[in-house]
Amino acid sequence: MSVFPSTAAAKKAGRSKPAASCSPKSRNQKAAYLFVAPLGIGFAVFYFWPLLQTFFYSFTEFGAFGGNTWVGTDNYVRVLKDVTVWQALGNTLIYCVIGLLALPLAIGVAALLNRRGLRGVAVYRALYFIPFVTLPVAVGLVWNWLYNGDYGLINEVFEWFGADRRYWISDPSTAVYAIGTVMVWSTTGYYLIIFMAGIKGIPQDYYEAAELDGAGPLRRFFTITLPLLSPTIFFASIICMINSLQTFDLIYIMMAEKNPAIGDTQSVVSLFYKWAFIENAQGAAAALAFLLMLIIAALTLVQFRLQKRWVHYA
Amino acid sequence: MRESSVRPASRRRFNAGSVATHAALSLGALVMVFPFLWQLLTAAKSLAETAKVPPTFLPDTWNWSSFEEVFTALPFREMLFNSVFNTVGRTVGQLVFCSLAAYAFARMQFRGRNALFALFLSVLMVPSSLLVLPQYDIIQRLGLLNSAPALFLPGMFSAFGTFMLRQFFLTLPKELEEAARIDGAGPFRIFWSIMLPLVRPALAALAVITAMWSWNDLLWPLIVNTDPQKMPISAGLTSLEGQFETNYPVMMAGSLIASLPMLIVYVFLQRHFVQSVALSGSKS
Numbered sequence: 001m002s003v004f005p006s007t008a009a010a011k012k013a014g015r016s017k018p019a020a021s022c023s024p025k026s027r028n029q030k031a032a033y034l035f036v037a038p039l040g041i042g043f044a045v046f047y048f049w050p051l052l053q054t055f056f057y058s059f060t061e062f063g064a065f066g067g068n069t070w071v072g073t074d075n076y077v078r079v080l081k082d083v084t085v086w087q088a089l090g091n092t093l094i095y096c097v098i099g100l101l102a103l104p105l106a107i108g109v110a111a112l113l114n115r116r117g118l119r120g121v122a123v124y125r126a127l128y129f130i131p132f133v134t135l136p137v138a139v140g141l142v143w144n145w146l147y148n149g150d151y152g153l154i155n156e157v158f159e160w161f162g163a164d165r166r167y168w169i170s171d172p173s174t175a176v177y178a179i180g181t182v183m184v185w186s187t188t189g190y191y192l193i194i195f196m197a198g199i200k201g202i203p204q205d206y207y208e209a210a211e212l213d214g215a216g217p218l219r220r221f222f223t224i225t226l227p228l229l230s231p232t233i234f235f236a237s238i239i240c241m242i243n244s245l246q247t248f249d250l251i252y253i254m255m256a257e258k259n260p261a262i263g264d265t266q267s268v269v270s271l272f273y274k275w276a277f278i279e280n281a282q283g284a285a286a287a288l289a290f291l292l293m294l295i296i297a298a299l300t301l302v303q304f305r306l307q308k309r310w311v312h313y314a
Numbered sequence: 315m316r317e318s319s320v321r322p323a324s325r326r327r328f329n330a331g332s333v334a335t336h337a338a339l340s341l342g343a344l345v346m347v348f349p350f351l352w353q354l355l356t357a358a359k360s361l362a363e364t365a366k367v368p369p370t371f372l373p374d375t376w377n378w379s380s381f382e383e384v385f386t387a388l389p390f391r392e393m394l395f396n397s398v399f400n401t402v403g404r405t406v407g408q409l410v411f412c413s414l415a416a417y418a419f420a421r422m423q424f425r426g427r428n429a430l431f432a433l434f435l436s437v438l439m440v441p442s443s444l445l446v447l448p449q450y451d452i453i454q455r456l457g458l459l460n461s462a463p464a465l466f467l468p469g470m471f472s473a474f475g476t477f478m479l480r481q482f483f484l485t486l487p488k489e490l491e492e493a494a495r496i497d498g499a500g501p502f503r504i505f506w507s508i509m510l511p512l513v514r515p516a517l518a519a520l521a522v523i524t525a526m527w528s529w530n531d532l533l534w535p536l537i538v539n540t541d542p543q544k545m546p547i548s549a550g551l552t553s554l555e556g557q558f559e560t561n562y563p564v565m566m567a568g569s570l571i572a573s574l575p576m577l578i579v580y581v582f583l584q585r586h587f588v589q590s591v592a593l594s595g596s597k598s
Contacts, residue, residue: 042471050448138569
């Protein structure tokens with residue numbers, strides 16, 4: 001076997017003319033379509049057709065006994081006029097901002113783990129990743145218990161420091177941050193792995209040269225690690241943003257229906273779930289989902305626009 | 315020792331720094347693991363003890379009956395089984411469908427390939443909540459609500475999996491295919507017995523990450539399978555929350571048992587987990 005070509009070279013080879021033209025081209029073409037067909041059919045049925053359907057739903061109202069009536073843009077008007085939508089949007093943006101805090105945390109830990117000759121790197125990485133692997137429901141339940149206003153451990157710790165007890169997740173002023181904290185806790189390990197892979201790609205020579213020039217660890221971090229990691233940071237921030245804009249699991253698990261703070265913690269997707277599957281307002285729910293998609297697309301576009309200012313490609 | 319070449323003075327500084335690094339990392343690790351330890355300790359307490367103020371750290375008496383109680387409080391065994399079924403279904407589906415398509419996109423020539431690939435990738439951009447209503451309708455129309463296939467059908471098709479495997483197929487040398495073709499092997503045979511074994515690490519990475527998403531998925535199971543007997547454990551545990559609002563030992567025991575399979579898979583296949591995350595993170 002010859003030496004493996006680099007990814008870039010292989011990519012080029014894959015894109016250019018067929019490698020071998022000895023076998024009948026039409027037979028190969030047919031085979032290729034057969035290879036793609038199962039996935040294509042799955043996508044058509046479960047992704048592309050539903051996308052069109054949702055778009056259609058968003059202009060209709062569901063009758064009690066089936067049958068939709070065309071209502072034009074009524075659903076969109078309802079969504080934009082609804083106070084709970086704006087509240088959910090605000091909450092979702094808060095989750096997004098808090099969720100992004102996982103990135104600096106993960107970068108910090110990754111930089112520490114990159115220390116030359118450090119032992120136990122694999123153990124640390126494993127321990128930090130565990131919250132991400134764990135069932136979200138289990139995570140939500142244990143944090144609810146830790147946050148409990150009467151017998152929760154967190155209040156106990158706060159009392160040591162002389163702070164007041166709180167009902168963390170039923171107090172509207174803290175609930176959204178309490179859930180956000182759990183989000184950060186459970187995703188840091190995921191970004192840690194992404195950043196560790198990114199940092200590994202930075203040539204060790206840079207650090208050695210900087211060290212010879214007398215640059216301390218902090219200076220090396222800010223002048224070498226951060227700029228060279230910026231493409232990875234950019235990628236991670238997009239993933240993080242898209243994921244936190246779709247927050248649902250933790251809110252569904254941690255917020256009971258009777259919780260007085262529910263309006264202050266509800267995300268766009270949890271509101272969507274409520275409308276679509278509890279209140280039977282599918283048309284409005286579909287419109288809400290489209291609004292969310294537009295917001296995700298817009299914010300992603302903004303990030304791509306801004307990347308020229310801070311992302312350095314080596 | 316690796317540091318032996320460093321001069322004694324700077325070596326001492328290195329060690330002091332190393333202790334500080336370990337201290338910071340351990341503190342973080344404790345924060346990450348503590349909730350699970352607390353879960354275990356709570357599960358082993360009596361119901362009365364969980365309501366004590368201030369809370370006790372270790373149980374007064376170790377009491378493991380909560381671990382049995384979850385199995386009678388819920389159809390817990392069935393739920394675990396449903397989770398396994400869902401996870402296996404999605405994972406096998408993705409491995410089959412994504413590898414076939416990924417291979418064609420990476421190694422075969424056909425009309426409309428690039429346009430089709432771009433179309434498939436667009437699935438990545440669409441938030442899942444946008445599709446859930448019609449997906450529910452389809453499952454309902456197929457008469458599959460509250461059935462095992464309802465759980466895994468849409469999740470068998472993945473743009474992410476296709477994209478990731480395609481990246482791997484692209485790195486293989488084309489001489490292998492040419493040699494096989496000259497020997498008279500057909501496209502499927504080349505795919506199955508030559509190319510597929512070469513991307514085994516990528517398949518393993520995709521399998522573990524898909525398994526994790528499937529085991530932990532909540533929104534979709536909540537929608538399609540509302541019968542407790544047909545729910546996976548991710549959704550089932552939420553009904554435990556409703557019924558046993560303050561029975562923390564039982565809830566914590568249930569959470570632990572439900573998380574355990576994925577944790578075991580993670581401990582054994584850590585390398586693939588890390589690889590799958592690192593790959594999805596750096597190759598794009």
